[in-house]
Amino acid sequence: MNKYKEADLCLIVEGAYPYITGGVSSWLHNLVKAQSHLKIHIVALVPSPSGLKIKYELPENVVGVSNIFLCDMKQGDNKLPAIESICRRLEQPLVEIQQHGGIFELSEIVKIFTPYRKQLGKRLLLNSESAWHLLLNMYRLTMPHESFVNYFWSWRSLLGSLFAVVIAPLPKARVYHTISTGYAGLLAARAKLETGRPVILTEHGIYTNERRIEVMMADWFSAGSEDGLALHKSRVSLRDMWIDTFKSYTRACYTASDRIITLYDGNQKMQLRDGADPDKLLIVPNGVDYEQFSEFSNMQKAATPTIALIGRVVPIKDVKTYIRASKILLEDIPDLQSLIIGPTDEDPDYYQECQNVIKQLNCGKNIKFTGQARLDDYLAQIDVVVLTSISEAQPLVILEAGAAGIPAVATDVGSCKEMLLGRKYESPPLGIGGVITSLASPESTAHGIKQLLLNDGWRKQCGQVIQQRVKNMYNKKAIDEFYQMQYAEMSVKSSEKIFNRQETLWPA
Amino acid sequence: MAGIGYALEKLIKRDDLLGTFQGYSIGAIISTGPWLFTIVSLMGINFLVNNWVEISQITNFRIILIYNYSFSLVLTGPVILIATRYLADGIYNKSIESSPSMLLIALGITYIIGMLSILPFYTFFVELSLVLKIAAISNYFLVASVWVVSIFLTALKDYKAYIFIYAIGMGISFFSSLFFASNYGTSGLLFGFNLGLTVIVFSTIARVFSEYPYMFQWPASFLPYFKKYWELSIGGLLFAAAIWIDKWIMWFAPEREITAGVLIYHADYDVAMFLAYLSIIPAMALFLVSSETGFNKKYQEYYSCIKNHAPFSIISSKHQNMVNFLSINFRNIFILQGAICILTIILTPQIIHYFGGHYLQLGMLRLGILGAFFHILFLFISTIFMYFDLRRINFTLLVLFLLLNGLFSYLSMQSGYEYYGYGYFLATLLTFIISLIVLVKVLNKLPYYTFIKNNLSAN
Numbered sequence: 001m002n003k004y005k006e007a008d009l010c011l012i013v014e015g016a017y018p019y020i021t022g023g024v025s026s027w028l029h030n031l032v033k034a035q036s037h038l039k040i041h042i043v044a045l046v047p048s049p050s051g052l053k054i055k056y057e058l059p060e061n062v063v064g065v066s067n068i069f070l071c072d073m074k075q076g077d078n079k080l081p082a083i084e085s086i087c088r089r090l091e092q093p094l095v096e097i098q099q100h101g102g103i104f105e106l107s108e109i110v111k112i113f114t115p116y117r118k119q120l121g122k123r124l125l126l127n128s129e130s131a132w133h134l135l136l137n138m139y140r141l142t143m144p145h146e147s148f149v150n151y152f153w154s155w156r157s158l159l160g161s162l163f164a165v166v167i168a169p170l171p172k173a174r175v176y177h178t179i180s181t182g183y184a185g186l187l188a189a190r191a192k193l194e195t196g197r198p199v200i201l202t203e204h205g206i207y208t209n210e211r212r213i214e215v216m217m218a219d220w221f222s223a224g225s226e227d228g229l230a231l232h233k234s235r236v237s238l239r240d241m242w243i244d245t246f247k248s249y250t251r252a253c254y255t256a257s258d259r260i261i262t263l264y265d266g267n268q269k270m271q272l273r274d275g276a277d278p279d280k281l282l283i284v285p286n287g288v289d290y291e292q293f294s295e296f297s298n299m300q301k302a303a304t305p306t307i308a309l310i311g312r313v314v315p316i317k318d319v320k321t322y323i324r325a326s327k328i329l330l331e332d333i334p335d336l337q338s339l340i341i342g343p344t345d346e347d348p349d350y351y352q353e354c355q356n357v358i359k360q361l362n363c364g365k366n367i368k369f370t371g372q373a374r375l376d377d378y379l380a381q382i383d384v385v386v387l388t389s390i391s392e393a394q395p396l397v398i399l400e401a402g403a404a405g406i407p408a409v410a411t412d413v414g415s416c417k418e419m420l421l422g423r424k425y426e427s428p429p430l431g432i433g434g435v436i437t438s439l440a441s442p443e444s445t446a447h448g449i450k451q452l453l454l455n456d457g458w459r460k461q462c463g464q465v466i467q468q469r470v471k472n473m474y475n476k477k478a479i480d481e482f483y484q485m486q487y488a489e490m491s492v493k494s495s496e497k498i499f500n501r502q503e504t505l506w507p508a
Numbered sequence: 509m510a511g512i513g514y515a516l517e518k519l520i521k522r523d524d525l526l527g528t529f530q531g532y533s534i535g536a537i538i539s540t541g542p543w544l545f546t547i548v549s550l551m552g553i554n555f556l557v558n559n560w561v562e563i564s565q566i567t568n569f570r571i572i573l574i575y576n577y578s579f580s581l582v583l584t585g586p587v588i589l590i591a592t593r594y595l596a597d598g599i600y601n602k603s604i605e606s607s608p609s610m611l612l613i614a615l616g617i618t619y620i621i622g623m624l625s626i627l628p629f630y631t632f633f634v635e636l637s638l639v640l641k642i643a644a645i646s647n648y649f650l651v652a653s654v655w656v657v658s659i660f661l662t663a664l665k666d667y668k669a670y671i672f673i674y675a676i677g678m679g680i681s682f683f684s685s686l687f688f689a690s691n692y693g694t695s696g697l698l699f700g701f702n703l704g705l706t707v708i709v710f711s712t713i714a715r716v717f718s719e720y721p722y723m724f725q726w727p728a729s730f731l732p733y734f735k736k737y738w739e740l741s742i743g744g745l746l747f748a749a750a751i752w753i754d755k756w757i758m759w760f761a762p763e764r765e766i767t768a769g770v771l772i773y774h775a776d777y778d779v780a781m782f783l784a785y786l787s788i789i790p791a792m793a794l795f796l797v798s799s800e801t802g803f804n805k806k807y808q809e810y811y812s813c814i815k816n817h818a819p820f821s822i823i824s825s826k827h828q829n830m831v832n833f834l835s836i837n838f839r840n841i842f843i844l845q846g847a848i849c850i851l852t853i854i855l856t857p858q859i860i861h862y863f864g865g866h867y868l869q870l871g872m873l874r875l876g877i878l879g880a881f882f883h884i885l886f887l888f889i890s891t892i893f894m895y896f897d898l899r900r901i902n903f904t905l906l907v908l909f910l911l912l913n914g915l916f917s918y919l920s921m922q923s924g925y926e927y928y929g930y931g932y933f934l935a936t937l938l939t940f941i942i943s944l945i946v947l948v949k950v951l952n953k954l955p956y957y958t959f960i961k962n963n964l965s966a967n
Contacts, residue, residue, distance in 0.1 A: 126966070129956060132959070132960055136820065139820060144820065147817030148814070148818065148819055148823055156966070
């Protein structure tokens with residue numbers, strides 16, 4: 001990698017590219033390739049250094065990759081005379097962060113840490129006696145009745161990662177682009193505070209929402225807490241602390257960002273709810289390579305009616321509902337071919353369960369798992385693409401199939417409705433490009449597929465609509481150009497720091 | 509020793525004087541029994557054997573025993589501490605299937621060490637008859653075995669058998685060594701003594717195998733324990749060496765005597781110190797009883813409330829309970845043992861007279877009694893550190909004690925006869941003061957140690 005003073009763009013990524021494959025990672029990989037004229041530095045936030053392997057071939061224009069280990073920050077010095085006063089000054093902003101904080105608290109923390117960034121690390125910030133007293137004081141102040149052992153680990157996890165982000169070296173760049181809020185968002189906010197350079201945020205999934213679901217599902221929170229006694233219902237619980245902390249992180253990131261982009265309308269509502277400034281909001285969907293996929297629209301379809309679920313065989317895709325829907329369809333369309341295109345090795349147990357369902361329903365002749373496969377090999381034969389997921393952001397398969405003129409039947413998750421039926425104020429209004437069904441309902445899914453499969457005219461019309469919509473709205477080329485423009489516009493912006501009263505906040 | 513603890517608590521909770529007295533005397537017997545029986549048996553032999561053999565022959569017998577007890581304690585120290593830890597972990601995790609096999613491995617290691625050190629020592633350097641050499645070598649291996657199997661005795665619940673085995677074994681030693689002495693002299697004495705040790709070793713092994721009737725299975729994690737808990741394995745060595753180093757140094761004083769070519773000893777100092785050690789029996793009993801009956805419970809309450817998600821206020825109060833209990837009990841032991849210490853110091857002339865010593869030993873004995881007092885208090889503090897698994901602190905204190913005892917004993921040896929004993933006394937006093945300061949500091953910050961300092965997953 002070549003030496004450079006300042007990158008054109010710094011991408012901040014939490015738990016994805018370039019170490020973990022998936023939707024967001026391939027989106028990023030495409031973005032990096034499309035912006036080949038920019039020198040890009042990637043900051044990857046990952047839990048720990050163990051098992052890190054770069055899964056993508058990094059393009060030439062990536063001039064640097066640096067890691068921040070959230071659960072494994074550097075050890076740092078053993079002793080620092082100032083640590084006592086550091087911990088004392090941290091108490092107030094940290095308590096705020098755990099309740100209803102934002103950029104102001106973050107800037108306080110950054111200010112406290114900055115002179116000592118070299119010396120600070122795990123030993124001082126998590127394991128010193130001063131840190132222990134800080135933890136105890138915060139515990140006593142906020143939730144003295146909560147299970148201490150749970151609070152202890154929560155505190156270390158939440159704030160340990162925060163500290164790791166604040167003491168990490170920050171690469172210099174003209175523009176910072178973070179791909180989520182959370183800790184990546186914190187680093188972006190820190191970049192804004194320290195450099196004054198513009199920050200762009202693109203949220204695929206809504207971070208606070210995903211964390212909230214995780215926290216709600218984690219059963220260890222209830223251990224030992226006395227919430228069963230309704231008397232204390234109003235008391236703040238550890239669950240609240242986790243969610244509120246993530247909300248504070250998000251708030252700080254929203255305040256620091258110059259643009260807050262998401263993929264579709266539903267997400268934007270959540271961003272507004274979490275406190276994003278409406279003036280900064282933008283919807284920029286994911287795009288697909290229209291030219292590449294549209295070639296398939298002219299190909300001759302196979303004689304047997306064919307449907308396909310394209311995706312990994314994992315519970316969130318609800319493959320079982322797809323299998324049951326296929327079984328229902330066999331009553332009317334006995335020669336139906338039903339494909340499941342995607343890797344089966346990610347959750348072997350679930351794959352086995354799916355196999356068992358097929359065996360029970362006795363429809364093994366018509367349903368086929370292809371395993372990991374190139375979409376191109378199958379696109380020509382598919383009549384309808386089916387999506388039964390219980391959660392999605394903006395599934396690209398609908399767009400890829402759509403570009404090839406193939407309509408889709410999809411559950412009402414993420415932006416599926418927007419893609420198939422059009423956004424509220426679509427101009428010109430294009431019409432209906434598929435069927436939206438309810439979640440986990442084989443009947444509803446089968447009904448939707450039947451409408452399309454048994455009515456050639458309707459299917460063709462839907463195919464044309466979705467194809468046109470992809471061309472207009474979801475064309476990768478146009479979206480790449482959008483980001484290119486954003487970066488260009490931002491990189492010439494003069495550095496401006498986030499507060500007007502920055503002099504008092506940032507003494508030279 | 510949880511099983512014993514329960515029985516003791518029952519006795520003390522009866523709340524009548526007899527019950528309390530029984531509890532404390534059992535404490536004394538359990539903590540000091542094996543040691544006491546051994547000393548009583550040896551003293552008995554010494555008293556009566558004059559009728560059958562010459563003085564020089566008894567000296568050889570006594571010196572060989574001193575050498576074997578001292579060096580076996582040092583050389584098995586690492587094995588003993590590591591095996592104790594392994595056994596304790598096994599009992600805690602309720603997986604004791606490999607414990608009897610571990611006993612065999614521990615004995616095996618002990619024998620290999622003995623064969624590499626003691627076997628060549630007696631074979632090539634010591635000037636004794638072949639028969640006596642064989643008796644001495646087998647005595648070493650038996651004594652070393654006793655140290656190792658004793659760990660299992662304390663883990664066993666049946667303390668009656670524990671005392672019984674020792675009483676019988678040492679009784680046999682007493683009678684058989686006197687019996688054989690008349691015909692076979694020193695080697696008869698030693699072989700006779702070995703007979704009793706053999707009974708102790710094999711009855712204990714038999715008890716262990718009947719208590720844990722598991723087939724042999726390789727205790728895979730046992731050997732790695734030596735590295736994982738290196739503070740324990742080296743600490744075991746240091747602990748035993750620290751007990752003996754003042755005697756070893758005194759073996760270089762001008763009054764030393766040499767028997768069998770290379771076996772050096774310092775009759776005045778050695779005897780004075782062994783007598784002094786007898787004075788600490790009451791303290792050992794008190795400590796055992798208070799730790800088994802009250803402290804264990806407080807200790808467990810503290811850890812289980814953390815595990816059971818108590819808020820910090822409760823953790824803090826359990827912590828306070830434990831600290832209060834410790835300081836009250838430590839103070840009691842200090843006062844009681846202090847009184848006993850003063851009493852024995854007043855009585856030193858009578859003691860010396862009774863045991864046939866001479867008045868030049870008075871000073872040594874007095875300093876020895878004071879030293880033993882602080883030594884045992886330091887031992888208790890060290891045990892408390894082990895309770896909280898503060899291995900590093902304990903290790904450092906052991907190193908300190910070893911160095912101080914070595915250095916001061918050397919200085920007092922250099923200063924002349926009237927200063928003998930000051931080294932041991934000053935070393936124990938200083939080590940006690942320092943370890944007490946450390947203990948108070950650590951105990952007050954115990955939650956910090958529990959959650960962070962001593963918590964592997966936090967570091």
